[in-house]
Amino acid sequence: MFHASEDSLDDLMRAVFKQLLNGRGNFQVESSKGNSTEAFGALLELKNPRARLSRSFSKAKAFSPLGELFWYLSGSDSVDFIKHYIPNYPKMIKDEVKASGAYGPRIFGENAQAKLDGVSEWDRVIRTLREREGSRNALVQIYDNSDAKPKNGDKPCTCTIQFAVRNKQLFMHTHMRSNDAFFGLPHDIFAFTMLQEIAARELGFGLGRYTHSVTSLHLYHDCTATEDRPANISTSGAKAYYREGFHDFSPMPEMPLGSPWSSIEHVKAAEQKIRTGNIDHTAPADLDPYWRDFIELFRIHKIFEEMRKRGDDLSTERSELRKVVKMMRDISPTYRIYILGRLDKKQSPVRDLFENLS
Known part of the structure; x- marks a missing residue:
């Protein structure tokens, strides 16, 4: 065994x-x-x-x-x-x-x-x-x-x-x-x-x-x-x-204390709206950042998927990716590696948009 x-x-x-x-x-x-x-x-x-x-x-x-x-x-x-x-x-x-x-x-x-x-x-x-x-x-x-x-x-x-x-x-x-x-x-x-x-x-x-x-x-x-x-x-x-060898050890943030189901319901509702076309849907202001990050990740995923389907040129990509950069500034740094990983070779000229994130 x-x-x-x-x-x-x-x-x-x-x-x-x-x-x-x-x-x-x-x-x-x-x-x-x-x-x-x-x-x-x-x-x-x-x-x-x-x-x-x-x-x-x-x-x-x-x-x-x-x-x-x-x-x-x-x-x-x-x-x-x-x-x-x-x-x-x-x-x-x-x-x-x-x-x-x-x-x-x-x-x-x-x-x-x-x-x-x-x-x-x-x-x-x-x-x-x-x-x-x-x-x-x-x-x-x-x-x-x-x-x-x-x-x-x-x-x-x-x-x-x-x-x-x-x-x-x-x-x-x-x-x-x-x-x-x-x-x-x-x-x-x-x-x-x-x-x-x-x-x-x-x-x-x-x-x-x-x-x-x-x-x-x-x-x-x-x-x-x-x-x-x-x-x-x-x-x-x-x-x-x-x-590749060994990798950095970086756990996800801890889930907030207390029953999570009210927050999960907010994220479920947001995910459904974003997946079906409302990319600009945003999280409730009082939602804990832990759960708000998930909504932003769903929005970013949708942006990347729409760009892929349209086959955007570089000028359109810059406009869309600026939205992604703005969202990335407000979410946990834990998730940045996964967002940057979605940039394919064709999009490599716009990576400079992401270089100054801090």
Whole structure:
């Protein structure tokens, strides 16, 4: 069994890639999504769950994991929603409108899978831990018996999420049947540790360690695109990441104390307006800066997406990017690396707009 315990996501990914690229005991597996190298039975521990964002050259992404998180929090199964942030969201979905394997409805929704006695899985977990801190029953089941149907191409990779209070801290353990180490793992750890911190704040406990077990932790071999499968650069991407060496340790800011749900509702409403076209939507003046940053990140993502679709020339880019610079001055410096990472080679002449940020 492969085990890794690290302080940050980058250190954890480095250990995972080292195992899958060169480690002993791996398997070579053929699957519908392509050939892969697999570590069968893996246990990963993130000792500081706030160090959940990579700061590497190749994997420093904040927009797509943040978008996926709010897809979950909204209880949505909309494919259009998630493809706004992850354009290559799995193409094996039969229904191009709804993702049957979406986690949001199962955790927060009101469908049959997410409801028990009229209470969502999330609400049941919170109620359980409020009634008895030592409970071992605060568990969310994601994978359902009906997901095993052969024709269901959108099977959830996550089986269960379990919360536990120990020494006045909220610990969380996720178990996954399958995890793509290059593309899936960074997003999963970001989203799940954010859920952990949300629950800790809602319950009034400190933030404990995060553990993540996987039956099949794998790295797909590079392949060219086919009619049924997009191109995959997992192996070469992992090698490039590993060659970068170690990265700065920079956790996200702490979530404000108290129940976060009122603030989350503000961000959910803002995200929906921005995603559907209202780029100028701004956060309420009394919203804590922690949550206001997320709204600004959604606005910046939308600006970049609109620029990409229009194929703007340099003069238009300067006008749009000045808006981005102005927004960057007001948000946490933690996120600047992810904004700068969105500038492609064509936009490199306008990088001077960002050089004097302080």
